[in-house]
Amino acid sequence: MSDIASFDHLIIGGGIIGLTIARELHRRGERSIAVVDQGIIGNEASWAAAGMLAPNIEAHRSVEFCRVCSDSLALYPGFISDLQAETDIAIDFNTNGILLVSFNEDPLPENSGKTLSRTEINHLEPRVSPNVRDGVLFPNEGQVDNRILLKALRRYAVINDIRLFENTQITELLVKDGRAQGAVGPTARFSAASTIVATGAWTSLITISGKPSPFEIKPVKGQMIALNSSIDLSHVIFSPRGYLVPRSAGKILVGATVENTGFDKRFTPDAARELHVAAAEMVPDLASAKIVDQWAGLRPHAPNGTPIIGPVPDVRDLYLATGHFRNGILLAPLTAAYIADDVQGKTPSSERHPFLPERTSHAKTVNI
Numbered sequence: 001m002s003d004i005a006s007f008d009h010l011i012i013g014g015g016i017i018g019l020t021i022a023r024e025l026h027r028r029g030e031r032s033i034a035v036v037d038q039g040i041i042g043n044e045a046s047w048a049a050a051g052m053l054a055p056n057i058e059a060h061r062s063v064e065f066c067r068v069c070s071d072s073l074a075l076y077p078g079f080i081s082d083l084q085a086e087t088d089i090a091i092d093f094n095t096n097g098i099l100l101v102s103f104n105e106d107p108l109p110e111n112s113g114k115t116l117s118r119t120e121i122n123h124l125e126p127r128v129s130p131n132v133r134d135g136v137l138f139p140n141e142g143q144v145d146n147r148i149l150l151k152a153l154r155r156y157a158v159i160n161d162i163r164l165f166e167n168t169q170i171t172e173l174l175v176k177d178g179r180a181q182g183a184v185g186p187t188a189r190f191s192a193a194s195t196i197v198a199t200g201a202w203t204s205l206i207t208i209s210g211k212p213s214p215f216e217i218k219p220v221k222g223q224m225i226a227l228n229s230s231i232d233l234s235h236v237i238f239s240p241r242g243y244l245v246p247r248s249a250g251k252i253l254v255g256a257t258v259e260n261t262g263f264d265k266r267f268t269p270d271a272a273r274e275l276h277v278a279a280a281e282m283v284p285d286l287a288s289a290k291i292v293d294q295w296a297g298l299r300p301h302a303p304n305g306t307p308i309i310g311p312v313p314d315v316r317d318l319y320l321a322t323g324h325f326r327n328g329i330l331l332a333p334l335t336a337a338y339i340a341d342d343v344q345g346k347t348p349s350s351e352r353h354p355f356l357p358e359r360t361s362h363a364k365t366v367n368i
Contacts, residue, residue: 003189007163008032009343010182010192012170012206014041016146016332017321018198019153022162023083024336025343034163034190036183038202041164042150045200046328048297050224050245050253051146052236053330054098056138060110064354065306069327072334073141079333080144087159089152092248095142099125099235101135103281106240111136127231127283143236143245146329173197173318175209180318194343198321200300200328201263208315215308215357217323219263219298222256223271227279227289242278244286251293252286254279256326267296301325306355309338310348313358319343320357 009025011018014037022035035041053076055069080093101121102108108115113136121128121135157164168188173195174181182191183206197203201219208214226247233246245253254275272294280287302308302323312318319342321335338352348356 004182004191005034005188006191007034008193009034009196010190010194011035011196011198012183013037013198013200013202013322014164014166015044015046015198015200016042016150016153016328017046017200017324017335018196019150019157020332020336021196021198021321021339023153023156024340026156026160026162028340028344030340030343031161034165034192035157036165036168036170036188036190038167038169040166041154045297045299046150047147048222048224048295049146049326049329050243050255051144051149051329052098052141052238052243052245053095053143054138054141054236054238055330056111056113056136056141057098057100057109057238058327061305062354064351067351068334068355069330072331075333075337076144080149083149083152083156087152087155089148089155091148091152092145093142095140097137097139097235098141099135099137099237101128101237101239101282102133103129103131103239103241104133106133108134108136109240113138125233125235125237127233127285128237129282129284131281137235141236144329145247149329170199170206172207172210175315175318178314179316194317194319196319196321196339196343200322200324201298203300203320203322215302215320215322217300217302217308218260220301220325221259221261221265221296222299222326223259223267223275223296224253224255224294225272225275225291226293227252227254227276227286228292229286229289231283231285231289233283237282239282241281242275244279244282252279252289263298265296265298267294299325300328307331307335308355308357309335310352310356311342
């Protein structure tokens with residue numbers, strides 16, 4: 001094992017959550033920041049996502065969760081604008097709207113919007129299937145190219161001397177006298193004044209001073225494909241059958257499966273066929289489009305489906321930012337602000353209580 005590396009702030013997990021936290025801490029004047037990842041920075045769930053920014057798709061979950069999603073979306077224009085200026089990387093971001101639709105016998109998912117008729121939907125998106133029955137437009141929602149966003153966040157880290165450690169597994173958080181001291185893995189040891197765990201689907205695999213983690217985060221596989229198509233869609237289209245995310249360079253992303261297969265990230269031919277069929281059911285002209293890419297990622301799912309963000313009870317200077325499931329891209333700016341507040345000693349507001357570690361049903365008492 002190498003010598004101990006010491007930092008003021010140790011962030012374990014180099015996805016969108018960890019990288020955005022690092023940037024937020026740096027922007028607030030914090031220095032001596034390290035981000036550690038077991039693989040390549042930004043190459044897991046954040047890379048595999050579709051980049052949808054869709055608070056109202058989650059309206060059925062809870063009022064509190066929909067609110068924090070909306071609050072984070074409100075931060076996005078400034079977040080993207082500032083990051084582009086800081087890194088000189090153009091990030092594909094728009095809020096052209098998300099169209100939630102149902103077909104034939106499909107029920108329209110619960111939502112808070114005004115129902116649109118078939119005629120109104122066809123006016124918005126002429127290529128949508130004639131089998132569309134009704135829908136809702138959320139005009140201020142949209143998407144971001146998550147892979148370009150990750151590239152920009154990585155560049156921000158590099159040019160601002162945030163240390164990035166790749167292919168460095170962390171297996172244990174170190175706690176002494178009720179205070180987090182850092183973390184250790186097979187090939188590295190870190191000491192830190194504050195430790196932030198943003199390891200997504202792998203969170204529960206990290207022990208705390210040799211004891212199992214009390215936070216039950218499970219991986220949920222999502223498979224996706226990209227179609228090469230000249231079809232022009234003005235909106236993200238979301239339905240019970242799947243979703244379509246139009247991207248530049250003539251690509252349309254199609255997602256996504258929901259599978260409980262543990263840490264198996266293999267892509268399957270059956271999933272590709274099913275996703276292509278779903279895409280053609282939503283937009284018939286996509287039946288002839290060619291699949292040009294396919295991939296899978298592991299979403300981090302907590303038992304009640306909402307993220308865990310904040311200080312760990314009974315352990316000072318230890319913070320969790322995990323369990324974002326399919327909203328990690330959307331919730332990154334607000335999560336970063338929350339964690340930076342915590343690290344800098346601000347008391348969490350009452351609106352955060354449903355998402356704090358001690359208030360979630362999936363957290364047991366940490367006895368170290």
